[in-house]
Each structure stands twice: as C-alpha cells, then as structure tokens.
Amino acid sequence: MPILSASLGITRYRVVNDITDALWREVPKRLQDNAFKDIDATTDERSFGWCNIDNMLDMDWADSPPEKGHFMCFSLRLDTRRIPPAVFKKHCLIALSQELAVAKSEGKAFISKDRRREIKDQVMLRLRARSLPVPAVFDAVWNTQTGRVLFCSTNSKAKALFEELFEATFELELEALTPFALGLDMLGEAAASRLENLEPTSFI
Structure with a gap:
C-alpha cells in the first residue's frame, strides 16, 4: 500500500x-x-x-x-499466482477423465494413486503457466x-x-x-x- x-x-x-x-x-x-x-x-x-x-x-x-x-x-x-479452487477442480476432472479413457483402452480399470497425484501436479503447473501473477506492493x-x-x-x-x-x-x-x-x-x-x-x- x-x-x-x-x-x-x-x-x-x-x-x-x-x-x-x-x-x-x-x-x-x-x-x-x-x-x-x-x-x-x-x-x-x-x-x-x-x-x-x-x-x-x-x-x-x-x-x-x-x-x-x-x-x-x-x-x-x-507477486502471487492464485488458481481458483473451482478452476483447478474442473481441469483435474477433465485430465482424470481423459487418463481413465486411455487406461480403459489399455484394459485397465483404474488410475493409481501416484498417477492421480502426478496428474494434479501437472494440471497445476499448466494452469500457473496460463495465469499472470497478481502484484502487491x-x-x-x-x-x-x-x-x-x-x-x-x-x-x-x-x-x-x-x-x-x-x-x-x-x-x-x-x-x-x-x-x-x-x-x-x-x-x-x-x-x-x-x-x-x-x-x-x-x-x-
């Protein structure tokens, strides 16, 4: 301020x-x-x-x-990047749905816990890359x-x-x-x- x-x-x-x-x-x-x-x-x-x-x-x-x-x-x-929780949740659901579709095509019925965590991390990085940090002075x-x-x-x-x-x-x-x-x-x-x-x- x-x-x-x-x-x-x-x-x-x-x-x-x-x-x-x-x-x-x-x-x-x-x-x-x-x-x-x-x-x-x-x-x-x-x-x-x-x-x-x-x-x-x-x-x-x-x-x-x-x-x-x-x-x-x-x-x-x-400077802080803020990703709204609702936006993060939405893109996680999209990414997990796509991953599950690929898994089913390969004969798998689920996504492992470690892979889910990895997908969430990847989603967060993608969203951060698309968002501008908000400055405060x-x-x-x-x-x-x-x-x-x-x-x-x-x-x-x-x-x-x-x-x-x-x-x-x-x-x-x-x-x-x-x-x-x-x-x-x-x-x-x-x-x-x-x-x-x-x-x-x-x-x-």
Whole structure:
C-alpha cells in the first residue's frame, strides 16, 4: 500500500539492535541483493523482494535512490499466482477423465494413486503457466535518526513476510511497537509489572 495514500493502515516497528554507520552505507546494496525477481515467464507460485518505492518495476533503484533525506524508503513487492479452487477442480476432472479413457483402452480399470497425484501436479503447473501473477506492493519508511520503521500494512501475513525479509537483508531484529511496547518505551522497564496488570475499563 502506498505511503502517500489518503488513508492506510500502518504497523510501527523499532530496530532492536544497534545500527552502525557502515550498515547505513550498505543499505542500497543490501536492497539490491534481496530485490524482487519477476516470475511472469515462469510457473512459480510466488516471488517477493524489495523494489523502488517510486516505481515497483525498478529493482535496481535506477529511477531514484532509497535515501530520502534522513529516511530510507523502499517497498516490499509480492507477486502471487492464485488458481481458483473451482478452476483447478474442473481441469483435474477433465485430465482424470481423459487418463481413465486411455487406461480403459489399455484394459485397465483404474488410475493409481501416484498417477492421480502426478496428474494434479501437472494440471497445476499448466494452469500457473496460463495465469499472470497478481502484484502487491507495501511501502516501508525507515527513519535513520530514530531507527523506527513504518510498514504500510496491518495484514498479519504481509507483516510476517516483511519482518522475515528485513531481518534476512539487514541482519537486524524488528519489534512491533504495540501499545505495551510503546508504554515500556515511554515509562521504562520499571513500569513493566504495572503495564502487565492493566485491565480494560468499560465505559458503558
């Protein structure tokens, strides 16, 4: 989701580890090393990686650099091929019917379990080859002064993918700034027991 949208959901993170000056200088290269790889010409089910926040087709940051003032800005791109279950079931039935007709012509009365599985795999590959992957892009903004990261999604799967790729790319651990984490950040570790024992208040 673009960070400049009129409305959007944002997940806030802080980087747990210390960030060295050397790492800041390596950010552009690390993004390129973990950039998105296109799967339009393949049968792969999905692909994900970093891309330019200004252009999701730019995986080399040729249009613009990730540095924007004291922020590092980039996007997580995820392309997924989705084959509707009803379509898959239909083409499996067609393929199995054709296979059974061939088997009967050879004097066989059934199709083995292994052959059925093989046919289903072949059907899935054929359908993937005929379908285009659907792209999704999620912007990320990393404040180099505070170490805070804004990720433009609240979807649990998107967040998990972002956290995994961020940690693999930069070798840094992210912590989501939940209300509890924000409370600790503002009040200090001494307030942990008080925050843990808080109970919601009903105003009805």
